[in-house]
Amino acid sequence: MKITSARVIVTCPGRNFVTLKIETDQGVHGIGDATLNGREKAVVAYLEDHLIPLLIGRDAHRIEDIWQYLYRGAYWRRGPVTMAAIGAVDTALWDIKAKAAGMPLYQLLGGASRDGVLVYGHANGADIEQTVDEVGRYIDMGYRAVRAQSGIPGVKGAYGVGKGGMYYEPADSTLPEETLWDTSRYLQTAPKLFERLREVHGPDIELLHDVHHRLSPIEAARLGKALEPHHLFWMEDCTPVENQEAFRLVRQHTVTPLAVGEIFNSIHDCRELIQNQLIDYIRTTVVHAGGITQLRQIAGLAALYQVRTGCHGATDLSPACMGAALHFDLWVPNFGIQEYMRHTPETDAVFPHAYTFKDGYLHPGDAPGTGVDIDESLAAKYPYEPKQLPIARLTDGTLWNW
Ligand SMILES: O=C(O)C(=O)C[C@H](O)[C@H](O)CO
Ligand SMILES: [Mg+2]
The missing domain is CATH 3.30.390.10 (Enolase-like, N-terminal domain)
Structure with a gap:
């Protein structure tokens, strides 16, 4: 062919x-x-x-x-x-x-290893109580796992807090939006958020949190320890990962499970983290890690060390990525969870797809292939618009990790 x-x-x-x-x-x-x-x-x-x-x-x-x-x-x-x-x-x-x-596609990979793909949604609020309500809304929609991010008093544009309900999108202006970061205030707020979430929503809902590369290794270790009583499913990207060794320090101090890898693009980016069992979940996904072919190798390596998958699935990964990821997820033996940030109805219309959500699980569907296509004439109605991701600065103006 x-x-x-x-x-x-x-x-x-x-x-x-x-x-x-x-x-x-x-x-x-x-x-x-x-x-x-x-x-x-x-x-x-x-x-x-x-x-x-x-x-x-x-x-x-x-x-x-x-x-x-x-x-x-x-x-x-x-x-x-x-x-x-x-x-x-x-x-x-x-x-x-x-x-x-x-x-x-999942049949070609080796067939289904499970009935559905456990997913987590994104609950964001301007403050702790709003985030608690948002998590409740996700539970009502059927989610069994929810990522929770809350605004921090005095911190403009804290990571993860959307400008509007369901379809959070950080890339939205031609020049990067400038947000603020204050580690001390964040470290005071985050444990309180999860304490309150457990109080209101109980022990069964899986809770996740994304630190988005903001902390030093020792600060990340402190947060991991503080979150231990609240039993998170994972703490994500707790410190920048160019230096994979940094995770050893975090690991030595906390049993909060660690997830890393959405910005990785190669098996070599995650090799030391996996082989030294410094993480629990590897977040590389189809689009940014060279497709199904390399993702399978990463998962195979991870399986040897009981590291499970947790593919990135923010809205900037298109339904074409989500469809392929779901076939991979349904098959991969060491599956952990799949991120599922919903696309807008406009995006869903451009990318007709077979995958469906029910009771906290996604299923890729049984259409031949990935089950996702593109409506080219509809796509042509939405021309490219230059957009940039934000940046973050510390209160004294120092450029930080967004
Ligand atoms: O979904 C996540 O965990 C993210 O961290 C989302 C990222 O900020 C987003 O994909 C950047 O483009
Ligand atoms: Mg992330």
Whole structure:
């Protein structure tokens, strides 16, 4: 089955998405997500100028060979732009292979290991009581796991606090929005939030929290200890992870489970964390980690060390990524949880999909392939809009980690 064409579709139904569509001489096509929030055009150029010319005429069935060809063939390895582009090609090819086989992708991967994919939603509030109410709203919608983020007194634009209900979107202006960060106030607020959440919602709901790379290792250790009585499912990105060794210090001090990896793009980014059992959940996902092909390897490595998966699933990852991730999740033996931040109705209309939510679980559906497609004429109605992620500064003006 020969690849006859490949093109990049950029659309902005409220936020930007980059999608690669590959077509074959047998009339089967596949799509893959290539969205890199705030840096979308770099991936578009990488695909259009450097990868697509290499794909035309190749056998679409040779997924592994094409992956190696694009990865090794570039000489310059890894990096978010390269790996998002390779991830899009890989996802589209798995979509094609599964459609050609007449099977949902999870069947090709090895079949379902569970009945549904446990997901967590995002509850955000301007203060603790609003967040407590929001968590209640998610419980009422059927969620069994909820990530909770609350505003912090005196901290403008604290991470995770949306500007409007269900569809939180941090990338929203042509220049980065400037937010504030105050570690001391955050460390006073976060434990109180979870104490109150347990008081109101009891012990059964799974609670998660994202520190979003803001703390030093010793501060992260302090927070992990303070959260222990509230039994979090995980504490995410508690300290920047360029230095994987930093997690040893956190680990030595706390039994709060640790999750890392949404900004990783290579198995080598997570190798030390996994092999030294410094984390409990690995958050790499399809689009940013080179597609299903590399994600399978990461999960295989993680399984050896009882590290489980917890794929990133914010709204900047398109339904094409979510669909593929759900097939992976349904199959992967060492599954932990899947993040599920809902897309807007406009985005859902551009990407018709087979996946469905029920009682706290998503299911990828049984349509052949990933079960996600793109409505190109609708997509064309939403042209690209330049948007940037925010930045954060400390109270004295020092640039910090957003
Ligand atoms: O969903 C999460 O856990 C995030 O941290 C969301 C990120 O801020 C978002 O994907 C950045 O583009
Ligand atoms: Mg995160």
